[in-house]
Amino acid sequence: PSFGFLFDIDGVLVRGKTPIPAARTAFQKLVNAQGQFLVPVVFVTNAGNCLRQNKADQLSHLLGVPISQDQVMMSHSPLRMFKRYHEKCVLVSGQGPLLDIAQDLGFCQPITIDTLREKRPLLDAVDHERRPKVLRSQEQLFSLSTVVLFGEPVRWETSLQLIIDVLLTSGYPGNPYEQENYPHIPVLACNMDLMWVAEAQSPRFGHGTFMVCLENIYKKITGKDLKYEALMGKPSRLTYQYAEHLIRAQALQRSWEQPILTLYAVG
Numbered sequence: 246p247s248f249g250f251l252f253d254i255d256g257v258l259v260r261g262k263t264p265i266p267a268a269r270t271a272f273q274k275l276v277n278a279q280g281q282f283l284v285p286v287v288f289v290t291n292a293g294n295c296l297r298q299n300k301a302d303q304l305s306h307l308l309g310v311p312i313s314q315d316q317v318m319m320s321h322s323p324l325r326m327f328k329r330y331h332e333k334c335v336l337v338s339g340q341g342p343l344l345d346i347a348q349d350l351g352f353c354q355p356i357t358i359d360t361l362r363e364k365r366p367l368l369d370a371v372d373h374e375r376r377p378k379v380l381r382s383q384e385q386l387f388s389l390s391t392v393v394l395f396g397e398p399v400r401w402e403t404s405l406q407l408i409i410d411v412l413l414t415s416g417y418p419g420n421p422y423e424q425e426n427y428p429h430i431p432v433l434a435c436n437m438d439l440m441w442v443a444e445a446q447s448p449r450f451g452h453g454t455f456m457v458c459l460e461n462i463y464k465k466i467t468g469k470d471l472k473y474e475a476l477m478g479k480p481s482r483l484t485y486q487y488a489e490h491l492i493r494a495q496a497l498q499r500s501w502e503q504p505i506l507t508l509y510a511v512g
Contacts, residue, residue, distance in 0.1 A: 249285035253512025256442030293396035295342035320478035341394030431474035
């Protein structure tokens, strides 16, 4: 084959956990009798709350064809290339198995929002029920050098507060704010989707909505724009370059000698 497919997932192949009937029919035409794909296929999703293997297993079940993790590209997959951050202590935001995801990508010292909250309980004050009843001495915390936004978190107020704390203290949350310290430490963000399609009749808030909140809070406090070191996930150039790399790797693995000249993005 001289072409490959890049498939979006949410709203294109499935709605939430319900497959779109025509998608299963279409995928039967893309595989041979042994279940091997006739052309290279990569699933390019802006989801970021699970490991590639989990998404591959889910897609195999929903679409009725065997799909490997090497055919799945999550919004955070390009972070594998950001090796200069892998040895650093990074704050990770999102939901799902965050530490597993971060370590699978190559990060050696990830710290979650929940871990930071446990070490600095005084910082999370919006929910009165979660405020510490007994004050205790703060644990020693390594300085955080980078913020990695995998996807929308569950408790937005906690994540927004602690990320702002990290940015305004140069990675030492709990210290007084240093508004003159600009630009702030690097922020790597995955998935800029403002909204996404699930089973509901109307689109739902996505990670892009959380990012809008974070950007505006930072701007309101400091008067300056929040800067991203990198943005990934559709429709970023970085994401499609990485997807092309995965397509060519598939062709090489199958010993297809004809060069891949065209990529069709479906979604």
